[in-house]
Structures are given as C-alpha cells and as structure tokens.
Amino acid sequence: xxxxxxxxxxxxxxxxxxxxxxxxxxxxxxxxxxxxxxxxxxxxxxxxxxxxxxxxxxxxxxxxxxxxxxxxxxxxxxxxxxxxxxxxxxxxxxxxxxxxxxxxxxxxxxxxxxxxxxxxxxxxxxxxxxxxxxxxxxxxxxxxxxxxxxxx
Ligand code: AMP
Numbered sequence: 560x561x562x563x564x565x566x567x568x569x570x571x572x573x574x575x576x577x578x579x580x581x582x583x584x585x586x587x588x589x590x591x592x593x594x595x596x597x598x599x600x601x602x603x604x605x606x607x608x609x610x611x612x613x614x615x616x617x618x619x620x621x622x623x624x625x626x627x628x629x630x631x632x633x634x635x636x637x638x639x640x641x642x643x644x645x646x647x648x649x650x651x652x653x654x655x656x657x658x659x660x661x662x663x664x665x666x667x668x669x670x671x672x673x674x675x676x677x678x679x680x681x682x683x684x685x686x687x688x689x690x691x692x693x694x695x696x697x698x699x700x701x702x703x704x705x706x707x708x709x710x711x
Pocket of ligand 1: 568569570572574575576578596597598599600653670671672673674675676686687688689
C-alpha cells in the first residue's frame with residue numbers, strides 16, 4: 560500500500576480537530592505529504608442565490624484571510640514537529656472541492672471528522688463527510704467524536 564499524499568479536511572470544528580492526530584500520525588508513519596485543506600463555502604454557487612459581486616468578493620477576501628490564519632494555527636499547534644505540509648484554501652462546495660483536489664493531486668487517503676460545524680452551513684450543504692465518502696477517488700478515513708459513538 561502506498562500512502563504518499565494525505566489530505567486532511569478541516570472546518571476548524573471540534574470534529575475535525577479530533578481527526579487531526581490520525582492525519583499527523585499516519586503522515587509520519589508513511590512518510591507522506593500532508594495537505595491541510597479548508598473550503599470556503601461558495602454560497603452563491605451552492606444555493607443559486609444572486610449576490611452582488613463587489614460586496615461578495617470583499618467578504619470572500621476576509622474569509623480567506625481568516626481561513627489562512629486558522630490553518631496556520633491548526634498546523635502549528637497540532638503538528639508536533641512534522642514538516643511536510645501544505646496549507647490549501649479553496650472556494651466552492653466543500654465535498655466537491657475536497658474530492659476534486661484529491662483527484663488532481665493524486666491523494667492516496669482523505670482524513671476528516673464525521674461531524675463538523677452545525678447550523679445554517681449544515682442545512683445548506685448537508686453532510687460533507689457523507690458526500691466525500693460517496694464520491695472520493697481514494698479511501699477515506701472518517702473519525703468520530705467519542706460522544707457520538709453509539710453503544711450497540
Ligand atoms: P460535516 O459532514 O459537514 O458535519 O463535516 C464533517 C467533516 O468534514 C468535518 O469534521 C471536516 O473534517 C470536514 N469538513 C466539513 N466542512 C469542511 C470545509 N468547509 N472544509 C474542509 N473540510 C470540511
């Protein structure tokens with residue numbers, strides 16, 4: 560089995576934070592490159608809303624700036640010395656961008672949380688984890704938060 564490239568998808572939620580050590584440890588073990596990917600929701604594209612370009616472009620610029628700062632923080636705090644990383648901010652529908660990037664970069668494994676942020680995002684976009692599992696070109700490791708594990 561070859562795992563040269565791992566994509567860790569983060570929405571900066573508790574769910575993705577919990578999946579981070581799995582990504583770092585696997586990258587270390589397989590000597591892989593680790594991509595940290597965050598997707599900024601493209602509201603206009605997803606919901607088919609009309610949004611004036613001038614204002615939305617400005618909002619996206621701010622969102623991209625905060626996303627880069629967040630990625631920087633996650634990488635610094637969670638990496639425990641691992642260095643072969645690349646931070647990537649994309650814009651669009653999260654599952655589409657994650658799987659497109661994975662195909663383009665020939666990613667061997669995607670790692671994400673089973674739960675992300677709740678609220679309006681989830682209502683609009685549904686489950687990113689589920690859609691990534693359904694459409695990914697490579698295997699996906701989804702990591703569940705302990706409080707969401709059901710006793711069967
Ligand atoms: P969800 O299925 O939306 O509850 O999210 C499950 C997991 O998908 C999260 O824990 C993240 O690992 C990943 N994810 C969700 N939204 C995004 C996003 N916008 N960018 C990158 N990863 C995401």
